[in-house]
Amino acid sequence: MTQKNSSTISTLTTTNIQHPLPSAPVRLQVQSVDKPLYRGTFHCFQSIIRQESMFGLYKGIGSPMMGLTFINAIVFGVQGNTMRMLGEDTPMNQFLAGAAAGTIQCVICCPMELAKTRMQMQGTGEKKSSSRKVYKNSLDCLARIYQREGLRGVNRGMVTTLIRETPGFGVYFLAYDLLTRSLGCEPEDPYMIPKLLFAGGMSGIASWLSTYPVDVIKSRLQADGVGGKYQYSSIMDCTRKSIQREGWRVFTRGLTSTLLRAFPVNAATFATVTLFLLHVRPDEGSKDCEAAPASHQAPLQQQAQPSSL
Numbered sequence: 001m002t003q004k005n006s007s008t009i010s011t012l013t014t015t016n017i018q019h020p021l022p023s024a025p026v027r028l029q030v031q032s033v034d035k036p037l038y039r040g041t042f043h044c045f046q047s048i049i050r051q052e053s054m055f056g057l058y059k060g061i062g063s064p065m066m067g068l069t070f071i072n073a074i075v076f077g078v079q080g081n082t083m084r085m086l087g088e089d090t091p092m093n094q095f096l097a098g099a100a101a102g103t104i105q106c107v108i109c110c111p112m113e114l115a116k117t118r119m120q121m122q123g124t125g126e127k128k129s130s131s132r133k134v135y136k137n138s139l140d141c142l143a144r145i146y147q148r149e150g151l152r153g154v155n156r157g158m159v160t161t162l163i164r165e166t167p168g169f170g171v172y173f174l175a176y177d178l179l180t181r182s183l184g185c186e187p188e189d190p191y192m193i194p195k196l197l198f199a200g201g202m203s204g205i206a207s208w209l210s211t212y213p214v215d216v217i218k219s220r221l222q223a224d225g226v227g228g229k230y231q232y233s234s235i236m237d238c239t240r241k242s243i244q245r246e247g248w249r250v251f252t253r254g255l256t257s258t259l260l261r262a263f264p265v266n267a268a269t270f271a272t273v274t275l276f277l278l279h280v281r282p283d284e285g286s287k288d289c290e291a292a293p294a295s296h297q298a299p300l301q302q303q304a305q306p307s308s309l
C-alpha cells in the first residue's frame with residue numbers, strides 16, 4: 001500500500017462530499033455582469049435546484065470523480081518522491097516539492113476542469129437554447145472538443161492552470177508542514193486527528209486564497225465559447241475585460257463556495273493520507289527512526305508527513 005492508495009481512498013470519499021459546491025464558483029465566476037443570474041453562493045444553489053432539480057448540482061461530477069483520484073495519487077506520489085530527492089525536510093523544499101506536484105498534475109487537472117466547466121455551463125442562463133445540452137457526459141465533452149479543436153482545444157486553459165496550480169500546491173504543502181509542526185501532531189496526542197483535520201483544511205484554504213484570481217480567469221477562458229460566442233482572445237484580454245467591466249471585485253466571484261468546499265475536502269484528504277501512511281507503514285517509519293540516532297528521530301509531523309514517507 002502506498003501514498004497512491006491512501007490518496008485514492010481519501011479522494012473517493014471527499015469527491016462525493018464536496019462535488020455540489022464547485023457548481024457555484026464556476027457559474028458565479030463566468031456569469032454575465034450585465035444580466036447576472038445569481039446574487040451570491042446560496043442564491044446560486046437555490047436557482048440551480050429550482051431550475052435544474054438537485055441533479056443540476058451534480059452536473060459534471062464524472063470528471064472530478066475520474067480525475068481527482070488520479071490527481072491526488074500523482075500529487076502525493078510526486079511530492080513524496082521529490083522530497084526524498086531534495087533530501088532535507090525544509091519549508092522551502094516542502095514548497096518546491098508541492099510546486100513540482102502541482103505542475104505535473106495539470107496534465108489531468110486542466111482537461112478535467114475544462115469538462116467540468118463545460119458540463120456545468122451547458123443548459124444554463126436565460127437563453128437555454130443558446131447553451132443547449134450538447135454533451136452527454138464528461139468523456140463525451142472531451143471527445144467532442146478533441147474532434148472539433150484537437151489537443152489544443154482539450155488543453156484550453158492550460159497556461160492559467162499551471163499559473164494557478166504550481167504556486168497553489170507549493171503553498172498547499174508548505175502550509176500543511178508548518179501547521180502540523182506548530183500544532184505538534186504526535187501519535188500519543190489525543191487531539192492528533194482534530195489537529196490534522198484543522199491543518200489540512202486550513203492548508204486547502206491558504207492554497208486557494210493564494211491563487212484565486214487566476215482561477216477566475218481560468219474558468220472564464222474554459223467557459224468561453226459555450227453558446228457559440230467567444231469573448232476573449234488571450235489571458236491578458238480576459239483579465240483586462242474582466243477588470244474593466246466588473247472592477248477588482250471580479251476576482252472574488254465564487255470565493256465563498258470555493259473556501260466552503262476547500263476546508264472539508266482538504267481536511268479529509270490530508271488527514272486520511274497522513275493517518276493511512278502512519279499506520280500502514282509504521283515499520284518503515286520506525287526503520288527510518290532506528291536508522292537515525294534517537295536525537296535525530298523525526299517527530300510525527302515529519303514521519304506522518306505525506307511528503308516525508
Ligand SMILES: NC(=[NH2+])NCCC[C@H](N)C(=O)O
Nearest residue numbers: 165168169172204207208262
Ligand atoms: N488550486 C489549488 N489551490 N490547489 C491546491 C488544493 C487542491 C485540492 N485537491 C483541492 O481541490 O482543493
